[in-house]
Amino acid sequence: MSNEVLNYDKVAEASLVKAQRDGAETMWDRRAAQKTQCGFGEAGVCCRICAMGPCRVSPVPGKGAERGICGANADTIVARNFARMVAAGTSAHSDHARDIVHALHHSKAEGPFKVRDEAKLRRIAAEWEIADADTKETYALAHELALMALEEFGKPFGTQRFLKRAPQARQDIWAREDIAPRAIDQEVTTLMHSTHMGCAADYESLFRRGMRTGMSDGWGGSMIGTEFSDILYGTPTARASSSNLGVIDAEMVNILIHGHDPNLAEMVILAAQSPEMVEMAKAKGAKGINIVGMCCTGNEMTMRHGIKIAGNFYQQEMCIITGAIEAVVVDVQCIFPALPELAKTYHTRFISTSQKAKIAGDMYIEFSEATGLDNAAEIVKLAVENFPNRDAAKVEIPDIKQDTMVGYSVETIIQHLDAVVNSQLEDGLGTVKPLTDVIYAGVIRGAAGVVGCNNPKQQHDYAHITVMEELIKRDVICVVTGCAAQAAAKAGLLTLEAKEKCGRGLFEVCERVNIPPVLHMGSCVDISRILHLVNLCADLKEIDPALLPVVGIAPEWMSEKAVAIANYVVGSGINTYLGVIPQVLGSPNFTKLMTEDVQEFIGAHFVFEKDPIVMVDKIMEDLEAKRVALGI
Ligand code: SF4
Ligand code: FE2
CATH class of the missing domain: 1.20.1270.30 (Substrate Binding Domain Of Dnak; Chain:A; Domain 2)
Structure with missing residues (x-):
């Protein structure tokens, strides 16, 4: 068990102690078993693209092999x-x-x-x-x-x-x-x-x-x-929800939906609402059915239905370790292959549902558009029937949950801004004008999209929360998605009260517009909402978005999806800050291209910075430089 994770997150502390007691293996055990990670892989200089290889070239230029068998450097x-x-x-x-x-x-x-x-x-x-x-x-x-x-x-x-x-x-x-x-x-x-x-x-x-x-x-x-x-x-609207492992209810049938695709989740919600299903749960001794979400499926459900958020990426094992989950239902992406084995330590059933992400070890119920509701009903029934198998001696749900506000789609943000515009002769009604106005006036210094995963290379959630807290303190409004959004939810940053942590300008904006300083805009695909918002602002000013004081940040990213995202964010003219260094340092040329040269032709670049405090300093310099260049 790593001490790093215990320092920052009290939920993790309780969960991991329980895991040890129950004899359950977690990502922390496996990470320790990995010992020092491969230096060649870390530098990106290991190639196994063809069967003449694998070849690895020196991660330090000028030392050891400089080319693979084919001559690739x-x-x-x-x-x-x-x-x-x-x-x-x-x-x-x-x-x-x-x-x-x-x-x-x-x-x-x-x-x-x-x-x-x-x-x-x-x-x-x-x-x-x-x-x-x-x-x-x-x-x-x-x-x-x-x-x-x-x-x-x-x-x-x-x-x-x-x-x-x-x-x-x-x-x-x-x-x-x-x-x-x-x-x-x-x-x-x-x-x-x-x-x-x-x-x-x-x-x-x-x-x-x-x-x-x-x-x-x-x-x-x-x-x-x-x-x-x-x-x-439905397009998400602002609504209340709740977050962290404490949303798992000891008296209910708990179904954890984990993954990314709202199709499955929406059908499970529908199936679980049916009176017969609720009656069946009561007949089994439960008070009802409690659906909780994780990762982006969790974000999709909370944005549209207020479904409670059990946690983000690194809490997927902790949910099962509570001993109170009847079924973990997954669709695609970010699902640990370790889960079915972990579920066996408890009564929990693990159900995978997609051909694209079939995970061996427990159960597979294929979900399709043609039979979606029937598939979902089968899943819910299975969970309900599993309730009596719960071992009370193994149930321990951390008593930690945090109220949160979610659902800030572009449309909802504009509606909130309209409430401010009404008093100004309707100039800018239905647009992002009030937002650009406060940015241009300097009341807000800029905006940051904080997104992405968890990664044990960073102290969990610490980088997310430190970056957000430091930014709002310095009057930078944050919009968040994915596991970053769930970190913010758990830390109480998605509340109206969080304005107390803001600088004076952002505090006033939050008060007038009646919004939290950190806005939950959805799942990882919903970074497209952030992109749309930034482009609406740039369009209004008739400028290239690269000129606006906005940045993209992924403090704890880990997935290939995050690499794709970083590329389109930079490609869209927005400087992108990565708190985990991509596996590219083995090529100083490629690193320089990403962090400097790309600026010349795209107007934005990548910044690698592991220390969240130093990162925020760099971001503030970046935003202020943009302001100076714009003359605002
Ligand atoms: Fe094959 Fe060339 Fe890669 Fe070696 S470096 S594995 S020869 S493609
Ligand atoms: Fe995601």
């Missing part, structure tokens, strides 16, 4: 490895989006998949220039739009439709630098081809191709995932 190997992370990350977000669009294609008036935000359906249909978008029959329009969205994955010509949401200045840069993404599947496939043995060996070219692929995530897959989820399940 550190620059090529690092660039190829990095590009493959972008391709994998992009594929994950985008394949998630494809499932959402398929569900929309299955939608019908009688449900269970149906259009819940018709206004957004018609708005996007008009944006995509479908004729008669305002009058067409709802489901005819939904199916037509879904087909168009599916073409975004494989269309033979043209670039992503949502790129037009960016100001012209940014679109011009994308055209000039050839990073405007074409069909999503094409970008992923082409990048995999480029990184095949014997193809691209020019590190800068690989970096640029990687950025274009990442762009197909942010402006393609992720944006489609977000917008089409809103059409199907």
